[in-house]
Amino acid sequence: MSRDARKRAEGLTYLHGFGNEHSSEAVSGALPEGRNAPQRAPLGLYAEQLSGTAFTEPRAHNRRSWLYRIRPSAAHPAFRRTDNGALRSAPFTETVPDPNRLRWDPMxxxxxxxxxxxxxxxxxxxxxxxxxxxxxxxxxxxNASMERVFSDADGELLIVPEHGGLLLHTEFGALLAEPGHVALVPRGVRFRAELLDDGARGYVCENYGAPFRLPDLGPIGANGLANARDFRAPAAAYEDVEGPVEVVNKFCGNLWAAEYDHSPLDVVAWHGNHVPYVYDLRRFNVIGSVSYDHPDPSIFTVLTSPSDTPGLAGVDFVVFAPRWLVGEDTFRPPYFHRNVMSEYMGLVEGAYDAKSAGKGGFVPGGGSLHNMMSAHGPDRATFDRASTAELKPQKIDDGLAFMFETRWPVTLTSHAARAEHLQQRYDDVWQGLERHFRPLP
Incomplete structure (x- = not known):
């Protein structure tokens, strides 16, 4: 990555209020004053609105941005179908939903x-x-940087790097996303991913539903969890490039490609709230118990995509960030449970406090799936250790795990169901949990 590109990416602008209106211009005077689409936009640019929600959704939920660009997006040739590779989309019908607990090694x-x-x-x-x-x-x-440009009409992409950083060149500017960060590319926003290292590996949640937003805090009050001020958007930067550029669009589950005669990343200025952003997970303000018992994992929610049922998310993004454990007379790791929600968990670094690491365990780059009502919790080694541990204050700062939690079961693709890196004996981690029951005389 060039020094100039890194400097642009590190010059992010703070959103100063998640979901609110923001603006940036790469050239002074590129943003019009007082009108979104004047008869003639400044500097000979074209005015274009990008709508991430319907025009008539409630104002507090509406997402849209105005882009002032060198050419309008409409100036492109026809798209043609292209190979989907290993990318699949809902509805997922290649397999039947599986109630078994599943875990994969890194790809x-x-x-x-x-x-x-x-x-x-x-x-x-x-x-x-x-x-x-x-x-x-x-x-x-x-293991290679993108030369082409990609956009997803089906949903927004929440990218969780685990190994190797990404420089995301978007229509709005550049985002630097390294392990420990998450980056969100909104629905329909074009971008190109440049690798910062020889290779890059990570996770992506594609959210088809309502855009991610900060969860309500309820009785927590006005502060805590993810702070709006810590989300950062890119500073405007544009490519004035003539020549062939392949642009790939994901539409209703399939990839379509067209060859443009210019770069579509040519936005000189923008304002709005349908914007890409990056968030450092280590800034998450963890709320936890300071008396007894282990709080439900919902207390670790960073972002939520609400559904039509209050409190029942289409998908939540949850992080298990560094935190203190101080509960008295408490089994401190996550407890045994069954959940109406379905959970996919990944690990960015270190170890997770409810699972053993090492070969054949839960390691960075791997992941586990516990579909709704599947019984899960700490493995035997963790249970034995936590049940007899001295309950002095303990800092957990040697791991960073996350969870995509969703209201519906996750149905596997056929290649995930038969993957060589699918662990075949995951159930064994709960073997040996002995009977300790002793009735009173």
Whole structure:
């Protein structure tokens, strides 16, 4: 990555209020004053609105941005179908929903020349992309920067790097996303992923439903969890490039490609709230118990995509960030439970406090799926250790795990169900949990 590109990406602008209106211009005077689409836009630019929600949705939920660009997006040739690779979309019908607990090792090395788009591998999902409901779980493993440009009409992409950073060149400017960060590319926004290292690996949640937003805090009050001020948007930057550029569009589950005669990343200025952003997960303000018992994992929610039922998310993004454990007379790791929600968990670094690491365990780059009502919780080694541990204050700062939690079961793709890196004996981690019951005399 060039020094100039990194400098632009590190010059992000703070959103100063998640979901509110923001603006940026790469050239002074590119943003019009007082009118979104004047008769003649400044500097000979074209005015274009990008709408991420319907025009008439409630104002507090509406997402749209005005872009002032060198050419309008309408100036392109016809798209043609192209190969989907290992990318799949809802509805997922290749397999039947599986009630078993499942876990995968990290993805194998990709073939040389695999970029971010070619390196996307779909594990599964739910809902219907064409109906804008549900979500999909993807992983990526790449060893080459993208030369082409990609956009997703089906949903927004929440990217969780695990190994190797990404410089995301978007229509709005550049985002620097490294392990420990998450980056969100809104529905329909074009971008190109440049690798910061020899390889890059991570996770992607494709959200077909309502855009991610900060969760309500309820009795927590006005502060805590993810702070709006910590989300950052790119500063405007544009490419004034003539020549052939392949543009790939994901539409209703399939990839379509067209060859443009210019770069579509040519936005000189923008304002609005349908914008890409990056968030440092280590800034998450963890709320936890300071007396007894283990709080429900919902207390770790960073972002939520609400459904038509209050409190029942289409998908939540949850992070298990560094935190103190101080509960008295408390089994401190996550407890045994069954949940109406379905959980896909991944690990960015270190170890997770409810699972053993090492070969054949839960390791960075791997993931587990516990579909609704599947019984899960700490493995035997963790249970034995936590049941007898000295309950002094303990800092958990050697791991960073996350969860995509969704209201519907996650149905696997056929290649995820038969993958060589699917662990065949995951159930064994709960073997040996002995009977300790002793009735009183």
């Amino acid at each position: 194998p090395e990709p073939a040389p020349g695999t970029d971010f788009l070619a390196g996307l591998w779909t594990l599964g999902g739910n809902g219907d992309a064409a109906q804008r409901t549900g979500m999909a779980v993807h992983l990526y493993h790449a």
